Amino acid sequence: MIEIDPTRRDLVAAFWENPKGPHSPELQQLVNKLRFEPSMRDKYVVVCTKPYEEWTLAQLPGQRGKPIRMHTDQVFSNLNDAERAIFKLRWEAHTGQTLD
């Protein structure tokens, strides 16, 4: 299994520039690892809160019937910003390093 190399800020910068891709093979591998989480519990998603205009960060409960946790302090006006925000949260969780 590949491990995330915290020194590869070049990959972070490339993602920041173009969250939707296409990515280089190395960046795609990093993105796949961040997206492929072992559980759906607490998985970050976004909920569209105004059609085509606004998306809010949220976390899945991992079990049907449970409420989705909405983070109403993190609202995005486009999906690229939402991609960056979730990438940042996952990067920090994996590496312990803060992204500015």
Place this chain on the structure above:
Amino acid sequence: MRTLFGYSDQISARPGDTINFKISSLNGKPYQADIVRLICGDDSPGGPGFKETPVPTAIAGEYAGREQPIYDGSYVTVPHTGAFDNIFSFTLQAFIWPTTPDKGRQALLGIWCADDENGFELFIDDHGSTALCLGDGRGTVDILRAETPMIAREWYFVAAAFDADSGEMRLYQEPLNPGPGIGTEMAVQRSASVAPSQRGATVFLMAAHNVDLDGSVIGGHYNGKIDRPRLANKSLSRAEMEAAKSATIPDALRSHMVGWWNFSRDISGTCATDISPNRLHGEIVNLPTRGMRGHNWTGREHSWRHAPEEYGAIHFHDDDLYDAGWQTDFSLTIPESMASGVYCARLRGAGDEERIPFFVRPPAGKITADAVLLISTATYMAYANMQWSMNTIFAEPKGGGITVLGRDDVFLQENPGYGLSLYDKHSDQTGVCYTSRLRPIFNMRPKTGVWSFNADTHVTDWLEKIGQGFDVVTDEDIHQEGLAAIEPYRVVITGAHPEYWTTPMWDAMVAYQGQGGRLMYLGGNGFYWRIAYHDALPGVLELRRAEGGMRYQTTEPGEYHQSFNGELGGLWRRLGAPPNTLVGAGTVGTGFDSASYYRRTEDSHDPRATFIFEGVGDDEMIGDFGSLLGGAAGVELDGANRKLGTPPHALVVARSEGHSQLYFLCPEETPFHHPVMSGAENPRVRADLLFYETPAGGGVFTTGSISWCASLAHDDYENNVARITGNVLQRFLDPEPL
């Protein structure tokens, strides 16, 4: 938050037919209803724009609104008869294959009311072990427990007996394959502190119990299989229980058996057959899965038709749902003046709006256009209330982007009673085999994502834009009427994703082509899975995701045969009838992150193909635009393959290229797990645009891509995708043989 929603009993109707609409308005708030003709349901900024036209009908008006409950969870209910009277001593027994023994209390067999704790029940307790409870309805309950948790997905023989004379209660929990990790046989007994009361109103249930006194609410749903359930009016000895395991009733037990249910009988039917003299046939509610491997399955036969005695199990789920059973709020009799097309009952009020689609065909015995649009209702049902992205760890990597949920996703996550799609797993992680339209379907709606129903409104939008008259016909119509449903039409046009086909539908399309019919297949991943409709239950279809194909969930070995009709399920390709034989191409790959374009091939310059490209330059990139991922070649792609039956004279007139590394060859396209799988590396991941002539002057045009139709409206419909599609349509409408 959704507050107003509903469904209809029919989705396809002709003038004179009546459709009943069943509405739930949360908190009982009033709403207004009317009928609209839907032109385009895509309201996304890059799409053609939302378009609908009100149609005056008698149903227009204000309605009071009421909240209608929904109850999921499957079970068997046995109507009360005199045979249940005066059961003082009893035995309950069955083979079970629990799938969530750790879920909490789950009913197996009994006459039990949870509200007043009255009756008797064999159940799985909060610790996952078998238990027997007795209640007198006056507050005294006695529970005998096996005290050993069962293991999920293992067969057990479970039995409980009560002797009213001695007051002895006994319980058995015996794994059929005992050993390390599984446990051993458990047998417990003692004197009971209470005798169950005798009250006839509560009915005998399997896999659930009565919650309230009048039986209107059912709960305690069990996940797993039950095989050979028995009820005796005597406390059987262990030896007698052994005899009661057999398939047929021993003479010595006959007078004591109240019910001897045999689930291997009438597997395609709707009742649980009792072969005891009492004939206490049970009603099967909410479609638990049938044709399932029983406790005695040997693996020598894989079809329940060949060895029904080994398929005596029913698999119950606490989230099965067939018919919500709501009351009708208003009924529409289709006026003679209502032209064939796509319509919705539009509801507004209660802080919400809802549109319930239905499809109007021309009057019986008539057609009102030479072209008919095939409405892929089977596809819409297959995806009904799909919750895959919220429950699947590889959904986000496959999508190539974060998971984006809409308000309907949130509603379904937080209100899970509305049933699942064929892409989901049940709560016990087994695959969903049945899907019904007799419930609100939140994603079979306009103003949802560009997929399934809503994606097909790109075709209605384009046909309206070019002024092309058309009738509509649904999958269900073709299934029921066969060739007659499409025979009068010169051209059949599909939507973006005609994926699911019953055998009668398939045969009808073969016959249509054989007599000169012209087919425009404007999608991808079409003609892919075999399905079955039920002969007696309207509005429900079945899919077995047998080995092969893109399986969002899997079917267990030995359970590949459809319970509705006994046919082997799975991919049409795997059944020896690849879609290539019907439309020249079959699914080769999928990707959800991006879409691409086609380039013309040498074949496109064949004189036979000239009509297709009139007005299109030799070097034009075809469809390097579109409102679904930005290209006409995308999402799910079909390719030609002579070995799979693509006609030898088929012209591959254009081929897509430039697919991303998140496109992948689909599983049935490769027998070996080599690393060259992605669209960036494997040249077989592409869409083929095909044309070929069929007998009697007919023809087939295939786009091989789901996103094709989402490019039709680009640049105000002035683009090469619309031009090619229009060229083909005009030629196909021309009666001159191709």
